[in-house]
Amino acid sequence: MNILVTGGAGYIGSHAVKHLTACGHSVWVFDNLVYGHREAVDAERLIEGDLLDGALVESVLREHQIEAVMHFAAYAYVGESVTDPGKYYHNNIVGTISLLEAMRRAGVERIVFSSTCATYGVPNQVPIPEDHPQSPINPYGYTKLVIEQALEDYRHAYGWGYAALRYFNASGAAADGSIGEDHSPETHLIPLILEVALGKREHISVFGTDYPTPDGSCIRDYIHVDDLAAAHLAALEKLEPGSAIRCNLGTGTGVSVREVIAACERATGKPIKVVEGPRREGDPPELVADPAGALAAIGWRAEHTDIEALVASAWRWHKEHPNGYAGG
Numbered sequence: 001m002n003i004l005v006t007g008g009a010g011y012i013g014s015h016a017v018k019h020l021t022a023c024g025h026s027v028w029v030f031d032n033l034v035y036g037h038r039e040a041v042d043a044e045r046l047i048e049g050d051l052l053d054g055a056l057v058e059s060v061l062r063e064h065q066i067e068a069v070m071h072f073a074a075y076a077y078v079g080e081s082v083t084d085p086g087k088y089y090h091n092n093i094v095g096t097i098s099l100l101e102a103m104r105r106a107g108v109e110r111i112v113f114s115s116t117c118a119t120y121g122v123p124n125q126v127p128i129p130e131d132h133p134q135s136p137i138n139p140y141g142y143t144k145l146v147i148e149q150a151l152e153d154y155r156h157a158y159g160w161g162y163a164a165l166r167y168f169n170a171s172g173a174a175a176d177g178s179i180g181e182d183h184s185p186e187t188h189l190i191p192l193i194l195e196v197a198l199g200k201r202e203h204i205s206v207f208g209t210d211y212p213t214p215d216g217s218c219i220r221d222y223i224h225v226d227d228l229a230a231a232h233l234a235a236l237e238k239l240e241p242g243s244a245i246r247c248n249l250g251t252g253t254g255v256s257v258r259e260v261i262a263a264c265e266r267a268t269g270k271p272i273k274v275v276e277g278p279r280r281e282g283d284p285p286e287l288v289a290d291p292a293g294a295l296a297a298i299g300w301r302a303e304h305t306d307i308e309a310l311v312a313s314a315w316r317w318h319k320e321h322p323n324g325y326a327g328g
């Protein structure tokens with residue numbers, strides 16, 4: 001299939017591109033490289049451009065006879081979305097509508113969209129099933145919820161098939177060590193801990209030790225990027241005209257911040273200095289996916305379920321690329 005991957009030079013998108021290509025699909029990457037990395041993808045498959053340029057997107061869709069879009073491109077810093085909401089509403093909503101309209105003009109009617117567990121807000125039930133109310137607590141989560149609704153409206157109006165995949169905490173790196181996580185600035189827990197192991201950072205702060213969890217730190221569901229990539233293809237293969245797939249992508253197992261730190265110590269063989277800090281605003285105590293919906297909807301379940309092995313895959317990338325892609 002001819003597939004356009006927006007945001008394909010970013011962390012999760014580049015892993016999806018690698019997987020789709022390995023499975024024999026013809027993949028084109030559309031990325032403005034604001035946060036993405038040229039080195040993360042095959043240069044011949046990279047189209048540099050912005051989603052807000054609808055005419056360019058339309059011409060790319062037509063030229064490469066694109067049959068389906070995987071849409072990863074977005075801004076994804078929760079904290080920044082609170083302090084600079086316009087940046088998020090503009091890029092994530094206006095940018096996506098620009099993409100959808102270009103697809104409409106070019107006659108492309110299948111899309112797999114990167115949504116997030118942040119659309120649930122503070123859950124009233126854990127593990128979280130797909131029919132849990134969606135009530136985001138930050139602008140980032142709202143932008144993703146708006147697009148979920150837009151996709152439903154396009155399905156209703158035009159008979160499109162779409163999948164909204166709500167990821168939990170994307171983590172890990174490709175098994176062959178070729179690509180990995182390189183966000184700048186980095187805010188995610190695992191790469192920050194690994195920077196301590198590399199000697200680039202003095203300590204890791206635990207954001208809150210008084211949560212109502214067994215060890216007092218927050219619990220999350222860490223899902224390997226290779227599993228996310230496989231889920232995207234599984235969802236795409238299920239898409240029919242008029243079909244709507246909404247599923248959580250997680251392992252179903254919660255891991256606390258302290259447990260992640262301990263797994264990093266084991267995987268790296270290095271002691272990690274920990275500083276206990278206050279809670280970070282907007283962090284729900286526990287976010288864990290109910291994975292049953294994804295198994296039923298797209299026949300997918302996470303294969304990387306061991307946190308130490310997941311961290312080890314990330315460690316391989318960070319050890320070999322201590323300065324990320326910039327270091328070669």
Ligand SMILES: NC(=O)c1ccc[n+]([C@@H]2O[C@H](COP(=O)([O-])OP(=O)(O)OC[C@H]3O[C@@H](n4cnc5c(N)ncnc54)[C@H](O)[C@@H]3O)[C@@H](O)[C@H]2O)c1
Nearest residue numbers: 007010011012032034035036050051073074076114116170
């Ligand atoms: N990282 C996570 O844990 C997580 C969890 C849930 C959902 N998501 C979602 O998954 C997607 C990918 O996340 P990621 O961690 O790989 O982020 P990332 O920043 O590494 O990748 C996003 C890519 O999109 C590109 N981009 C952004 N706006 C663009 C635009 N207007 N036009 C063209 N390209 C544009 C960026 O340059 C970047 O390469 C995002 O939509 C994010 O909201 C991520």
Ligand SMILES: O=c1ccn([C@@H]2O[C@H](COP(=O)(O)OP(=O)(O)O[C@H]3O[C@H](CO)[C@H](O)[C@H](O)[C@H]3O)[C@@H](O)[C@H]2O)c(=O)[nH]1
Nearest residue numbers: 076116117118169187188189192205206207218257280283
């Ligand atoms: O230095 C740090 C960084 C994080 N944490 C904690 O580690 C856990 C994971 O934090 P991350 O920042 O790695 O991930 P989030 O759970 O905040 O964010 C993830 O889930 C969000 C939805 O809530 C968004 O989708 C976002 O893109 C995705 O990375 C949280 O409990 C956080 O408080 C720390 O204790 N110290």
